[in-house]
Amino acid sequence: MPEGTTIWDAAKSVGIDIPVLCHDERYDPVGVCRVCAVDVGARVYAAACVRPCEDGMDVKTATPEVEQRRATLTQLLMADQPPTDQDPKETTTADNELLALARRYGIEREDGIPLGGGRGEDFSNPVIAVNHDACILCDRCVRACDDIQGNDVIGRSGKGYSTLIAFDLNDPMGESSCVTCGECVAACPTGAIVNKPINAVPIKPRTELDSIDTVCPYCGVGCALTYHVDRDRNAISFADGREQPGSQRRLCVKGRYGWDYASSPQRLTTPLIRREESYPKGPLSSDVRGEGRGRRHKPGGLVDYGEVLPHFREASWEEALDLVASRLKDIHADGGPGAIAGFGSAKCSNEEAYLFQKLIRAGFGTNNVDHCTRLCHASSVAALFEGVGSGAVSTTYGDIVNADVAILAGTNTTANHPVASSFFKQARRRGTTLVVVDPRRERIADHADIYCQLKPGTDVAFYNGIMHELIANDWVDREFIARRVTNYGELAKTVRQYTPERAAQICGVDADTIREVARLWGQAAAGVIYWGMGISQHTTGTDNARCLIAMCSITGNVGRQGTGLHPLRGQNNVQGASDAGLIPMFYPDYQLVTRDDAREKFADAWGGRELDPERGLTVTEIIASALQGGVRGMYMMGENPFLSDPNVNKVRKALSALEFLVVQDIFLTETAEFADVVLPASSYMEKDGTYTNTDRRVQVGRKALEPPGEAREDWKIVCDIAVRIGLPMDYGSPSDVFDELASLMPNYAGLSYDNLGESGKLYPNPDPEHTDGTVVLFDERFGTDDGKAHLVPAEWLPAKELPDEEFPFILNTGRLLEHWHTGSMTRRSYALDTIQPEAHVYLNPDDAAAMGVGDGDFVRITSRRGSIELSARISHRDTPGTCFVPFHFREAAANVLTIDEIDPHGKIPEYKFCAVKVEPVGGRAATNGGAEAGAGGRADAAAPAAERAGPAT
Numbered sequence: 001m002p003e004g005t006t007i008w009d010a011a012k013s014v015g016i017d018i019p020v021l022c023h024d025e026r027y028d029p030v031g032v033c034r035v036c037a038v039d040v041g042a043r044v045y046a047a048a049c050v051r052p053c054e055d056g057m058d059v060k061t062a063t064p065e066v067e068q069r070r071a072t073l074t075q076l077l078m079a080d081q082p083p084t085d086q087d088p089k090e091t092t093t094a095d096n097e098l099l100a101l102a103r104r105y106g107i108e109r110e111d112g113i114p115l116g117g118g119r120g121e122d123f124s125n126p127v128i129a130v131n132h133d134a135c136i137l138c139d140r141c142v143r144a145c146d147d148i149q150g151n152d153v154i155g156r157s158g159k160g161y162s163t164l165i166a167f168d169l170n171d172p173m174g175e176s177s178c179v180t181c182g183e184c185v186a187a188c189p190t191g192a193i194v195n196k197p198i199n200a201v202p203i204k205p206r207t208e209l210d211s212i213d214t215v216c217p218y219c220g221v222g223c224a225l226t227y228h229v230d231r232d233r234n235a236i237s238f239a240d241g242r243e244q245p246g247s248q249r250r251l252c253v254k255g256r257y258g259w260d261y262a263s264s265p266q267r268l269t270t271p272l273i274r275r276e277e278s279y280p281k282g283p284l285s286s287d288v289r290g291e292g293r294g295r296r297h298k299p300g301g302l303v304d305y306g307e308v309l310p311h312f313r314e315a316s317w318e319e320a321l322d323l324v325a326s327r328l329k330d331i332h333a334d335g336g337p338g339a340i341a342g343f344g345s346a347k348c349s350n351e352e353a354y355l356f357q358k359l360i361r362a363g364f365g366t367n368n369v370d371h372c373t374r375l376c377h378a379s380s381v382a383a384l385f386e387g388v389g390s391g392a393v394s395t396t397y398g399d400i401v402n403a404d405v406a407i408l409a410g411t412n413t414t415a416n417h418p419v420a421s422s423f424f425k426q427a428r429r430r431g432t433t434l435v436v437v438d439p440r441r442e443r444i445a446d447h448a449d450i451y452c453q454l455k456p457g458t459d460v461a462f463y464n465g466i467m468h469e470l471i472a473n474d475w476v477d478r479e480f481i482a483r484r485v486t487n488y489g490e491l492a493k494t495v496r497q498y499t500p501e502r503a504a505q506i507c508g509v510d511a512d513t514i515r516e517v518a519r520l521w522g523q524a525a526a527g528v529i530y531w532g533m534g535i536s537q538h539t540t541g542t543d544n545a546r547c548l549i550a551m552c553s554i555t556g557n558v559g560r561q562g563t564g565l566h567p568l569r570g571q572n573n574v575q576g577a578s579d580a581g582l583i584p585m586f587y588p589d590y591q592l593v594t595r596d597d598a599r600e601k602f603a604d605a606w607g608g609r610e611l612d613p614e615r616g617l618t619v620t621e622i623i624a625s626a627l628q629g630g631v632r633g634m635y636m637m638g639e640n641p642f643l644s645d646p647n648v649n650k651v652r653k654a655l656s657a658l659e660f661l662v663v664q665d666i667f668l669t670e671t672a673e674f675a676d677v678v679l680p681a682s683s684y685m686e687k688d689g690t691y692t693n694t695d696r697r698v699q700v701g702r703k704a705l706e707p708p709g710e711a712r713e714d715w716k717i718v719c720d721i722a723v724r725i726g727l728p729m730d731y732g733s734p735s736d737v738f739d740e741l742a743s744l745m746p747n748y749a750g751l752s753y754d755n756l757g758e759s760g761k762l763y764p765n766p767d768p769e770h771t772d773g774t775v776v777l778f779d780e781r782f783g784t785d786d787g788k789a790h791l792v793p794a795e796w797l798p799a800k801e802l803p804d805e806e807f808p809f810i811l812n813t814g815r816l817l818e819h820w821h822t823g824s825m826t827r828r829s830y831a832l833d834t835i836q837p838e839a840h841v842y843l844n845p846d847d848a849a850a851m852g853v854g855d856g857d858f859v860r861i862t863s864r865r866g867s868i869e870l871s872a873r874i875s876h877r878d879t880p881g882t883c884f885v886p887f888h889f890r891e892a893a894a895n896v897l898t899i900d901e902i903d904p905h906g907k908i909p910e911y912k913f914c915a916v917k918v919e920p921v922g923g924r925a926a927t928n929g930g931a932e933a934g935a936g937g938r939a940d941a942a943a944p945a946a947e948r949a950g951p952a953t
């Protein structure tokens with residue numbers, strides 16, 4: 001046993017159970033409940049959870065005296081517990097460990113000493129209820145909130161018997177800074193903090209529910225979770241975090257509470273075909289026409305089914321699939337392969353991504369297949385391929401704990417990758433120096449040792465300034481450079497021009513801070529960089545990422561524990577969809593479509609089909625081509641480009657111009673309004689498949705629910721269409737598809753459904769039967785042809801559309817913690833929609849004051865491409881002259897405003913920078929987050945949602 005092992009840990013390791021209430025192996029022990037008292041032969045009993053083992057120590061864990069003492073303690077704790085009808089053997093979301101102890105010692109409530117109760121309840125959070133009378137002040141929730149999630153919301157207030165756990169300054173939980181991750185619910189041993197039922201699905205005892213071990217459907221962190229399913233209702237009752245090395249039972253609000261969209265009454269349940277009389281096509285629903293009207297949206301701000309559905313008629317699967325196949329075949333025959341394009345989805349599984357690109361490539365002979373990776377990290381991937389010969393991360397997010405210094409660059413990680421951010425915060429508490437670089441002071445900046453608030457669009461100047469200092473002070477790794485890096489001389493020549501003073505002039509971070517970051521980075525034994533879309537979503541996105549690659553390479557910070565490059569991937573399966581070839585320039589596993597050997601390999605594997613030797617069009621190029629009549633027929637599986645692509649007005653024209661559009665989705669999306677055929681697909685919860693997270697962890701997602709009506713699994717629909725266009729696709733299960741893709745993808749070699757286990761595996765994994773996979777890549781050589789890192793120097797270039805007199809503000813766009821992309825899932829989740837029901841623009845207090853705008857006042861934001869109206873939130877996180885609009889809300893669609901200029905290498909749009917003007921338009925939101933009376937927003941959206949919620953249990 002290592003030095004310091006506690007008695008409790010030692011006993012557990014040999015199968016001896018010592019009861020405890022205030023402890024869990026994930027927390028530092030505090031020894032406050034004393035239930036774990038053991039006899040160590042001393043004058044007083046010792047608390048096993050805090051007392052370290054000693055040589056020769058004789059420990060008695062369950063003598064009659066020790067047990068009697070535990071019984072007495074339990075009786076005292078039970079004394080003022082509120083009545084409950086829970087059976088301790090069948091507890092619900094928070095296992096009621098106190099009741100279980102009471103049962104063990106035969107203690108009834110009435111044996112206790114009633115103290116009167118009355119410490120109160122708190123139902124202010126939409127999905128969590130607090131009953132202070134059931135609280136034994138064990139502080140597990142406090143440590144879960146502080147030490148595990150790093151949110152620092154829960155503490156204590158009061159004295160003596162009136163002591164309570166408190167949220168912030170004893171605020172109601174729902175009005176505090178709580179982010180509803182539910183870690184406190186998972187921690188609480190007494191049922192003092194519990195889940196509320198969602199959408200009136202009762203939280204039954206676990207023994208009455210099916211437990212399905214799967215993976216969260218939202219972000220690239222890929223947290224492992226268990227859905228507890230009520231089979232009578234075909235609905236999820238509640239979710240728990242599950243053990244897996246990457247997520248360690250943690251979840252965020254989306255994973256723990258955002259699953260009920262699957263049971264929405266708005267699910268598509270039957271194929272739909274546009275009626276003859278509903279041509280010509282166009283956007284049907286009134287809210288998104290290039291003029292977002294944030295204050296006049298309907299509750300939930302979603303597509304108006306009543307307006308859209310009458311333009312379609314129900315059809316059988318046979319009729320719909322036959323029509324899809326024949327129309328796409330006709331367009332293909334008439335216009336050639338280039339007239340067809342497909343958008344797959346990073347929400348779908350690896351198998352579905354693989355089959356979709358196979359259908360487009362082998363079935364239609366074109367590489368015009370892409371997905372939303374183009375909109376998030378395409379520039380990072382372009383730079384990584386060029387620089388290190390691989391688009392995947394070189395280490396995991398959990399590896400931060402081994403780093404001396406970590407740079408978080410352009411990532412709103414607490415919102416976009418909440419569980420990864422909990423590891424970042426935890427690493428900082430354990431000694432990693434955290435440097436946060438972002439124009440917007442996001443929540444993670446509150447945890448930084450150094451926060452660099454650079455001006456938007458100046459990343460290249462900032463990082464060149466740092467590299468200038470690294471080289472000037474000889475804080476580079478000369479041996480690493482000589483052995484493993486090319487083009488160092490050109491890089492050094494370029495960054496020589498970026499003295500800290502010059503860099504500071506461009507980026508706005510003072511020269512001394514640039515020097516200090518350079519010193520920290522240059523002197524660190526291990527440094528790692530994690531970055532987000534603040535780096536990638538620029539017309540200079542590839543240059544930004546090139547700088548980060550160079551920073552790591554010249555200091556030898558790649559290929560060792562605690563070092564490396566990690567673009568934090570957004571969607572749950574954007575890594576896997578890219579791996580599986582859902583991109584126009586690569587076959588699966590990044591084998592170039594332009595290479596003869598790769599083309600022959602896939603042609604052979606796919607039945608001798610003739611494959612396109614040219615790279616295909618990207619998402620943005622396909623939209624441009626459709627506008628010009630090039631692409632005429634499209635298949636969209638789970639993408640909603642009408643809201644997700646830049647410059648909505650242009651996308652609208654492109655979608656309207658298509659001769660034929662088939663949309664496969666679970667809801668009527670804004671894009672489906674332009675469809676000729678709509679195919680009802682399965683949600684994540686309704687199918688099996690594998691998903692690859694941002695760490696390269698391949699995990700199995702398991703079916704938890706039956707699809708509604710006639711909705712079908714996506715992979716089966718792709719097969720049905722393939723067969724109809726003459727491409728055989730005969731698979732019995734996703735596992736068969738996985739076997740095929742793994743046989744063609746060297747990085748997935750050796751992986752199969754059977755050996756992925758409960759936690760999945762990191763690829764590459766040469767020994768999948770015995771290991772979890774490879775954490776650190778490039779220990780000996782990079783993935784490039786010569787095995788070296790190829791440095792590409794970058795000169796700073798300004799953004800494409802700078803502010804001017806007419807449009808004086810810089811618009812930044814991004815996500816909120818509670819919402820996901822175009823909101824089709826999260827806005828149909830009770831918890832997420834209730835917490836964040838409507839769009840806001842975040843404005844600096846000085847700018848707001850200068851315009852006479854108060855919190856909740858409505859403003860109009862106008863760019864050269866369109867205009868939206870929405871309410872303002874005054875935010876100290878935004879600098880003067882900038883504003884931030886989340887892009888989830890169709891009624892105030894940020895992409896009405898964004899510019900469709902793209903990075904020349906990654907072809908990613910400049911979502912993070914365009915010029916706008918902001919004007920007050922009168923009127924106020926009714927509440928924080930609300931809207932004018934009768935105008936929708938929180939007041940309207942929350943009411944039906946509240947009706948859907950059941951009472952607390």
Ligand code: SF4
Binds near residue numbers: 141
């Ligand atoms: S609410 Fe639960 S976890 Fe928190 S201190 Fe009370 S009993 Fe412990």
Ligand code: SF4
Binds near residue numbers: 217419
């Ligand atoms: S961090 Fe990401 S994967 Fe984990 S629960 Fe939240 S949304 Fe899901």
